[in-house]
Amino acid sequence: MSRVVVTGIGIISSIGNNLEETHNSLIKKKTGISGIDILDTKHRGEFLVGEIKLTHEELIKLAKVDKSQAWTRTALLGIIAAKQAMADSKIENETNLALVSASTVGGMDRSELYYKDFLTEAKNHRFIDSHHAGNSTEMIAEQCGIGGLITTISTACSSSLNSIMFGARLIRSGNTSCAVVGGTDALSRFTLNGFNTLMILDKGHCRPFDATRTGLNLGEGAAYLVLEEYESAIASGKKIYAEVSGYANANDAFHQTASSEDGDGPYLAMKNALDIAQLKPSDISYINVHGTGTDNNDLTEGKALIRLFAKDLPPFSSTKAYTGHTLGAAGVIESVISIISLNNKIAPPNINFKNVIEEIGIKPTNELIELEKPDHVLTNSFGFGGNDSSVIFSAVKQVIPESVMASSLTDIPVYIVGLGCVSPQDTVSRDTFLEDIMEVDSTFLQIQKPNYRDYIDPKQLRRMSKIVRMGIVSAKEAMKDAGIDNPDAIITGTGMGCQIDTEKFLNSMIDNDEGLLTPTSFIQSTHNTVGGSIALGNHNHNYNLTYVHRTFSFESALLDSMMLLNEKKANELLLGGFDEITDESWLIKTKIGHYKTEKITGDLFKDDQIGARAGEGSSFFVLSDKKTDNAYAKVLGVEMFFRPESAKAVQDKITIFLSKHELLVEDIDLVILGNNGDTEFDRNYQELEQSILKESNTINYKHLCGEYDTSSAFATWMAARIIKENKIPVSFGAKSNPSQLIGKVLIYNHFRNINHSLILLSK
Amino acid sequence: MEELIEKLKVQLIEQLNLEDMEPEDIDADEPLFGTGLGLDSIDALELIVLLEKEYGIKIQNPKDGQKVFFSLRTMAEFIKENQK
Incomplete structure (x- = not known):
């Protein structure tokens, strides 16, 4: 079985248009959360978001694409980040290069602008076909000359950790030797209003893991990693950022949107990722938690952390007070932050934290600290449908544990x-x-x-x-x-x-001018609703993915x-x-x-x-x-x-x-x-x-x-x-x-x- | 009050899509959540919108919903108290 390493990184979010800017914002405690300037919504002035301050036209320029084509903001962000990652890793048009991307609402940022035209006038009809969740993936593949397997995962807020996991497994199983993996999501009125119906948006700056937290700030962004087989990366003398050593997905099987009281899904995701990496909890140097700032997430994630790590709980922080919750891109953006942490021996501070949550009594690191043993970092992403994932990145060691090498490829019928x-x-x-x-x-x-x-x-x-x-x-x-x-x-x-629920929420949002919306159709509109509902009905905590x-x-x-x-x-x-x-x-x-x-x-x-x-x-x-x-x-x-x-x-x-x-x-x-x-x-x-x-x-x-x-x-x-x-x-x-x-x-x-x-x- | 409760029963069934239920199946004093009708947190959010849409009453903190939506009677009392 091959080992998988990261040889390229690309990222764009509200805290920077590339890796260096992202790193700088983190160490300078510079948040990307602000008022809404770009997204055309009636909630401007009401909510704070992690918005990239570039217009559609500016993004087209930055992405270096033909402006006459129909682009969604989601695709543009994805192209910008994927191009960076490929340039960083010096990979070019390889026929064997795979692309595994992730997105929650696909081309919704344009669909919600032109939806009524789709139904009537012959205007903007070119955006009809950019609505589906795989559209941004195809645009990236075309713009970056990716010639191998391409696919898209959508499991709500855990989407892009799952694309890292799938890409790593494609390499480990010998299906491909290199893969671009990650995810992209632009801010949209659809998601802003959707989260608003759940009453989990904080009107101020979000305060993850703080006792006084009242919700999350949404964000937008994209990030991609180039994953390669270890031996070939070494042979070509590539810079290696980290090894993808562990990954897992588990289902909470408790509720469509809320986490179970003791965080069963989060616990299983972290534990199974440690098992894949053959590590003990005490081996982990830093955890980038999901930490959205909602009442439910931080409490249950905290309980899961205590259950698994007990006295060995390493420094941990949520970085969502910098970037906002970038939904389908959150997993990979926080993976990039975890790799920055691993490579620079630092734990980024959990800004806006002041008061410990009494029920759990654990404190995230709220100052920039140096890590003692930066060998392994873990990152979490949890989503609707109980979809919970964890990925572990490790410093690359020359010596390969025998047990890893012993497990070989199988050909089971x-x-x-x-x-x-x-x-x-x-x-x-x-x-x-x-x-x-x-x-x-x-x-x-x-x-x-x-x-x-x-x-x-x-x-x-x-x-x-x-x-x-x-x-x-x-x-x-x-x-x-x-x-x-x-x-x-x-x-x-x-x-x-789920087209019925998507249409229902989209139509009422447009017809009611973003007012008096109810949560059910928004919750049910996520692509992994069927998989999540089967798990929920069967109390099934196992691996659960939606392509x-x-x-x-x-x-x-x-x-x-x-x-x-x-x-x-x-x-x-x-x-x-x-x-x-x-x-x-x-x-x-x-x-x-x-x-x-x-x-x-x-x-x-x-x-x-x-x-x-x-x-x-x-x-x-x-x-x-x-x-x-x-x-x-x-x-x-x-x-x-x-x-x-x-x-x-x-x-x-x-x-x-x-x-x-x-x-x-x-x-x-x-x-x-x-x-x-x-x-x-x-x-x-x-x-x-x-x-x-x-x-x-x-x-x-x-x-x-x-x-x-x-x-x-x-x-x-x-x-x-x-x-x-x-x-x-x-x-x-x-x-x-x-x-x-x-x-x-x-x-x-x-x-x-x-x-x-x-x-x-x-x- | 009783008239308002009857009206709420119909609105509740419609808003929450309680396909199998008739207004007479719901007791005005039984708990809506947990053991009674078995509603959950998503239903509570739906009811918050119902109050705003039908009665012009806004609940800012979802946690306040727990008391208001204990039963149809508490809901009706809350509407009476808060309606202008």
Whole structure:
């Protein structure tokens, strides 16, 4: 197993536009918290924020990008920080370079300005497609020439610690040798008003860990780290900032927004990170705590610190009184601060602290102090949905502990041992298999509603929108099918997330001019709501991650699942992919030609209207490292590629992917293709069917579920059942019941020739 | 007072999306939180907005909500006392 080191840093926040400025602000106790000057909100003068005092135009200049393109503030901040990190590490356009980014609300900073235009006038429609959470990641990849795997994580305020963790694991597992990891989030009215409904914004300067604290200050920023494999970083003589030695994610499983009384999730995240790093609590020299300044966080985080560290509690501080709470960027910004601490043997002061919280009696360091043994620093980030993460950075030692080296890469087979599916077809029951196709009476496909009350307590049900409901139903069905009560991890993917709640909060914020807003739809709008709700309902404290990168979302979750099983961190885990459609989100996407506007009467695949027929659904799987009696199929692999240069490049990707599994195209018994009725982009599939797939048996699936970002989860559900039952559903007509055994199935899907993915299953 | 309580029952059911409940299912004196109706901190925030929207009364500190929202009767009393 490789060791992972940091060889480049880039950062921008309200305390500085680069690493040096950030360092200086910290040691001079210079806060970035101020009144609101840039964000156009009616709360100007009411709240203080950590705002970067650069306008949109100034950021475009600083990012050195073409001003005629549609940029979100979130993407610009990300590009600025990622470019710095890559320049610092002297890495250039490497085809193997991965990018793992994080964001909470994606392109919301522009969407909230133009949302009403999206629905009506043909103005600002170019910002429609910059709304999704993976947009800033793609902009960074394009601007920085990143050619490897790209993906985006969104687990509310812990998002970017999880991207550091995933990037480190990609390197450790040999999936890549270097990765740019981090996150970006701009201030938005959406989040400012959202946190205001929770009544946890301090109107003055926030006072983390102070007895008189009354809430947080929001902030904005971005930071990225270049992570590399240790040996190659040493060989190329690179400057090494730190080693990523430990990381963990755990779920508090207590409440959607509040932490449990004793901080169970925070305790587990810190403890598990120490275990990965093979360290004791007394080895840690400094902790950069989450410390938001809310009543609940600081009390429960404090309790978790005492539980784990007891008398060995090292100096700790929250730096949110400098930067504000930068949400999806907080984890990586505070990682950079932790690395500054490690490299300069200092603990940055927890400014604004005066009074010890009586219940916990622990005092953060409120002066700049020198650290005695700066070997290991730990940083925490906790988020809605009970999503808690910790990462440990260590000074690089030449001597590698034997135990670290002893654990080597494994190649554990991964089996689908249970599944559950809610879709526009009758798929909840496993007794039937697409024998009868539902007649479609609308322009887009909607799920067949299961009886939710059979699965969810009405008291919980009242806050859940469609996506959460169908997610829970399909997850419960998958667990029932596999005969398990509680998985070792819950890993999910969603392209657009909770659209109903997002629309609800956004519309009422705009319609009511930022007044009289209620918290429920804001809380429920976070991308990790489904994963968090499953954990909450099952009291599941295990690893829980949500990937939010368009048609890479489910694929990234699948890749993570396979890695986790191979790391032996799980034996049985829950994997899911889901998206929901609303009238409004459908209408918006018709404006830019993504979706069809009229009902389809004949064959979807011969329809000449622009766009695809939209759909929705949720498919969950229990993956196991053991083949059970109920096993459906073995998952051999998953691959994602971004913007291939040509049709030939796609063909090459497919043959190379298959050859990694020692297979040729002719070894594949069935290919499931993502044709969606959009003639412009379905051409990609036709080209394949006229070239390398000429002799292959192919079927489509989107006439059944419609086009949505995680529809490949539906295709995977279909493939698993085809393999287990060794039959193609009768509704597929002539293609049904091939003479030979269906042993190997390949799924190929792409989104508008941008995000392409391959999933390979076998008997 | 009783009239206000009845009105509050309807508003409570609507604001908190208590799908299964009818106004007569809620007792004016039973605790809304914990053992009674089983509401939680998010519901309390929803009720703060309800008071502001429907009755023009602002609660600044969410902690004050605990006493006000003990039951429908305490809520009605609070409205009577604070409404101009």
